[in-house]
Amino acid sequence: MEVTLREMRDSDLPVLWAQLSDERAQHMAAVTRGYHYDRAAFDRHWGKVRSDPAVIVRTVLAGGEVAGHAAVFGPPGEREVTYWVDRVYWGRGVATATLAALLGLEHTRPLHAHAAADNSGSIRVLEKCGFTITGRGRVFARARGEEIDEVALTLS
Ligand SMILES: CC(C)(COP(=O)(O)OP(=O)(O)OC[C@H]1O[C@@H](n2cnc3c(N)ncnc32)[C@H](O)[C@@H]1OP(=O)(O)O)[C@@H](O)C(=O)NCCC(=O)NCCS
Numbered sequence: 001m002e003v004t005l006r007e008m009r010d011s012d013l014p015v016l017w018a019q020l021s022d023e024r025a026q027h028m029a030a031v032t033r034g035y036h037y038d039r040a041a042f043d044r045h046w047g048k049v050r051s052d053p054a055v056i057v058r059t060v061l062a063g064g065e066v067a068g069h070a071a072v073f074g075p076p077g078e079r080e081v082t083y084w085v086d087r088v089y090w091g092r093g094v095a096t097a098t099l100a101a102l103l104g105l106e107h108t109r110p111l112h113a114h115a116a117a118d119n120s121g122s123i124r125v126l127e128k129c130g131f132t133i134t135g136r137g138r139v140f141a142r143a144r145g146e147e148i149d150e151v152a153l154t155l156s
Pocket of ligand 1 (some may be wrong): 091
């Protein structure tokens with residue numbers, strides 16, 4: 001499946017909202033924010049990140065359809081990657097191709113990532129793109145209503 005990244009458009013937002021509202025995806029990602037649950041907060045969040053020159057944010061297209069989003073954010077030394085793929089595309093290499101493309105847009109190293117310790121799909125995606133596990137901790141996971149184990153990964 002051909003995966004490409006392009007600039008986010010206003011018309012992507014309703015699709016991205018549906019993807020971020022998916023409870024199964026939220027449970028997997030675990031550490032969710034207010035904008036995953038509240039459309040007004042979602043609109044504010046994306047308005048802010050899309051106008052922030054320090055954030056790289058892209059819409060993921062798979063076979064020409066909006067399949068998710070990916071971003072790099074954070075100050076120098078703490079630059080972090082994040083991505084989210086619509087459930088209908090899971091298990092078809094979309095996240096791996098997305099992260100590989102994102103790494104071609106952001107040349108800062110080291111780059112960081114965090115994942116719930118049981119999000120084996122996301123950890124696998126990161127490892128396939130060269131990240132290694134460099135830390136472990138506990139974090140409050142809003143989507144699960146409890147503290148969970150989290151892993152920190154780094155691309156040197
Ligand atoms: C995690 C997520 C990004 C994976 O996306 P994806 O497009 O299915 O990933 P890929 O198809 O590129 O899979 C990459 C690898 O992970 C494995 N994998 C994918 N989902 C998996 C799962 N649920 N459990 C175990 N392994 C999984 C694949 O088998 C593949 O490994 P392989 O090449 O050795 O076979 C996607 O499920 C998602 O967006 N989830 C919700 C949001 C989220 O968790 N974002 C990341 C927050 S850290």
